[in-house]
Amino acid sequence: MGVEIMGRGRVVTTRPAPAPHRGRRGKRGAGGWAVLALVAGVGLLMLFPFWIAVINAFKPAQDYIANGPVSLPAELDFSALADFWSGVDFNRKLLNSAVISGSVALIAVTLSLLSAFAIGIGRIRGRVWILALFMLAFTIPQEALVYPLFVLTRDLGLYDTMTGVIIILAVLQSAFGTYMLSSVLGAFPPEVLEAARLDGASRFQVLRLVVLPLTRPTMAVLVTFFFIWTWNDFFLPLVLLPSADNQTLSVALGALSGQYTSDPTALAAASLAGILPALVFFLLFQRTLMRGVNLGAVK
CATH class of the missing domain: 1.10.3720.10 (MetI-like)
Known part of the structure; x- marks a missing residue:
């Protein structure tokens, strides 16, 4: 309903502003999913060297030789980090x-x-x-x-x-x-x-x-x-x-x-x-x- 306001011999009718249309969010197309997958892949590639550094920093040398650089450490070993810290005056x-x-x-x-x-x-x-x-x-x-x-x-x-x-x-x-x-x-x-x-x-x-x-x-x-x-x-x-x-x-x-x-x-x-x-x-x-x-x- 409008609201009538009398002002200087004329009637001004105001109407409430229409509510914004809230439609359903459009579905993501094939191109959007492809871009999302590409960005996710690039992000994983950028995080992979950091992940390798994390798991190998706390891995014993014997574990590294036996299982390679990608495997998770069987036990946490802080000796390599401690040796580096003291060896180079970190x-x-x-x-x-x-x-x-x-x-x-x-x-x-x-x-x-x-x-x-x-x-x-x-x-x-x-x-x-x-x-x-x-x-x-x-x-x-x-x-x-x-x-x-x-x-x-x-x-x-x-x-x-x-x-x-x-x-x-x-x-x-x-x-x-x-x-x-x-x-x-x-x-x-x-x-x-x-x-x-x-x-x-x-x-x-x-x-x-x-x-x-x-x-x-x-x-x-x-x-x-x-x-x-x-x-x-x-x-x-x-x-x-x-x-x-x-x-x-x-x-x-x-x-x-x-x-x-x-x-x-x-x-x-x-x-x-x-x-x-x-x-x-x-x-x-x-x-x-x-x-x-x-x-x-x-x-």
């Missing part, structure tokens, strides 16, 4: 990796934000060419840069120091962060920036009070990526950190396997110990990562 390597990865992530994001603010909002001259240069920078392989970086760190007294590796990796990864944030800040609403300037805000205040809160989800995504990339980096720490006291966890894992010697259970235990910290970090920041990705997709 606590020290874990601390080195955490310090380097965390420092690189924070410094690289800060450099990316400052550079992207100048390029995307400051509208400096040659903006397109600068972005092309940054894009070229993060496509250069590390193998092409290792000798110049080795000479540079040696001459500056930063060779075999975590400070040198942090500076190099932060600068290298900030190229990708600058390119990504510049595209976000390039589409920043100019009305918001103009209103802030009319209120008397300086450039630093615009960056701190306007740009930073709105780009925080994107920066959280970059922090997560930079941390995991640095944690898994092997080549530059191998070359620039030769001493055992400064080595990262990835370099310590690579030293366990040689041309003539290999212990599969020890390698599985070492792989599991190296994977778990990065996995825990990813799970802690998963919600922040997905929120930033979804926000970037909506924008």
